[in-house]
Amino acid sequence: MFRFMSQDPSQTIARLVETLGSDSVISDEAGMANYLNEPRKRFHQKSPAIAVPKDVAAVQALARLANAEGIPLIPQGGNTGLVGAQVPLFGNEVIVSLARLDRIRDINAAAGHMTAEAGAILENVHKAAEAEGGMFPLWIASQGSARIGGLLSSNAGGVNVLAYGNARELCLGVEAVLADGRLFEGLSSLKKDNTGYDLKDLLVGAEGTLGIITAATLKLYPLPQAYETAIVSLESPEKALELFYAMRDRAGSRLNAFEIVPWLGLDFQLRHGMLDRDPTADKSPWYALIEVAQPKGAEGHLLQGGLEAAFEQTLITNAVVAESEAERTRMWAFREQMSECQSREGASIKHDVSVPIAAIPQLIRDGSQAVKRLVEGVRPMPFGHMGDGNIHFNFSQPVGADPKAFMAGADPIHDAIYETVLALGGSVSAEHGIGQLKTGLLRKVKDPVALEMMRAIKLALDPNGILNPGKVLD
Structure with missing residues (x-):
């Protein structure tokens, strides 16, 4: 499918400068470093240059x-x-940074929509809406650096999918440059438009393979008056599932988030000084971080009442409810630092998977047992979005193990987790996408007809x- 012309990098750079101007092309090694070094440092190909177009016409x-x-x-x-x-696979690709397209073009909070360019940083979009x-309710740990175009291209999820849906569900319309420059x-603010194929939904989640999203x-949703946030202590994922059902019945759409974390995640963070103090009530095998939104004029203490009922039903063993914004921030830091804390314990093998919500306890139980049979002393670290079925099923190396040797044995661990996930009717990629990491896996697990349809769309x-x-x- 790929028909690249053989071109010397210097020729590519010259043509880019001729087209965009010298101030829109970065070709020195130091200047390109931040664009090439992705978070997990797994991919290390070079690029001839970084193009930083100044506007849509330049894209x-x-x-x-x-083309x-x-x-x-x-x-x-x-x-x-x-x-x-977002980084090269072959070493001859030009990275197109949308960072300069960062304007908020329009905002109408009363009508429930805003138009932002692809380079707008998520945190800035939050501030503009507020x-x-x-409120724009897409919240992820990297919101201070993630940009709207990338979030839509990857159909990002985050902690509020339970109440508001993922990026695709939060997008009303897109503007995009096609491969030939058209x-x-x-862009549309319509909630109903049945005039043919939904091309917006095709571009969202396509990971930049079908077009370059520019805006x-x-x-937007009404800004809540307040939040009720708590970390509860639980005996098991089974109890967490029961608690989730009870809280969903009680709070309905006001239940913003329901995240689960094993005790090991707290242990890692406390031992490495990542928390100024323990945000939980006590040592417990499992924790759930629960948040309920309080709309303007609504009665408060909905979460408090639900936790009291849960305690009486023996669903939880203890709880801490945030009494200040500082405590709420500390609770969310505990959840958001889960990926980073694993890196401080050595190597970790990671999976972003989803299963039907009712199957989460079985996923955690069966997956952990399968990998423990493969690697003695491995430390399972399943955590994440219980409310929407998305678990980040990670495994930290055994204490004292050689990181390289542990990572060299990743394939059997991947096979064990993906086999468990597929047996439960799940997905091998819940919110991170496919990229270059999972193309081979996608070919193995995706319906062949679906793959043929996808290739036909790409070719067209x-x-x-x-x-x-x-x-x-x-």
Whole structure:
């Protein structure tokens, strides 16, 4: 599918400068480093240059050049992706940073929408919405650096999917540059539009393989008056599931988040000084972080009452309810630092998977047992979004083990987890995407007809294969 012309890197750089201007092209090694070094440091290919177009017209000009001359392009947002979609695979791709397209074009909190460019940082989108009394409810740990284009291209999830859905459900319309430089003007604030195929939904989640998203219309919600947040102590994932059902029945759509974390995650963070103090009530095998939103004018203490009932029903053994914003922040830090704390304990083998919510306890039980049979002393670290079925099923190396040797044995561990997930009717990629990390896995597990349809769409929209080659579809 990929039809790249053989071109000396210096020629590529010269054509980029000619098209975009010297102030929009980075080609020195030091300047390119931050664009090439992805978070997990798994992918290490070079790039001839980084293109940093100043506006949508410049993105179009770049696409026309690339399509005509066979220059592969990789759209990149904040470079926070975890499957390598935003960095080179072959070493001849030009990274297209959307960082300069960072304006908030329009905002109408009362009507429930805003239009932001692809380079807008998520945290800045939050602030812009809140300044107008609205809320954009996509929350992830990297919100200070992740950008809207990348979040939509990866169909990001986060901690509020339970109440508001993932990125695709929070997007009303997109503007995108196609492979040949044409502009798809799909920005819309309509909630209902049945005029043919939903092209917006096709571009969202495509990981930059079908078009370069340059702007999007995003859904806004009323800013809650307050939040009730608590960390509860639990005996098991089975108890957590029962508690989730009870809290969902009680709070309905006001239940924002329901996250589970094993005791080991707290132990790691406390031992490595990542928390100024323990945010939990006591030592417990499992914890759940629960948050309920309080709309303006609504009665408070909904969570408090639910926890009292849960204690009487022996669903929980203890709980701490945040009494200040500082305590709420500490509780969320405990959850958001889960990935980082594992790196301080050596190597870890990670999985981003989902199963039906009712199957989460079995996933954790069966998956942990399967991997413990493979690696003596391995430390299971399943945590994440119990409310939407997405578990980050990670395994930290045995204490004192050689990190390289542990990582060299990753394949049997992957096979054991994915076999367990698929047997439960789950997905091998819940919110991180496919990128270059999981293309081979996708080919193994995806319905062959679905793969044929995906390849047909790719060929129709990008016949020369210049957009993010080798990602999603190998």
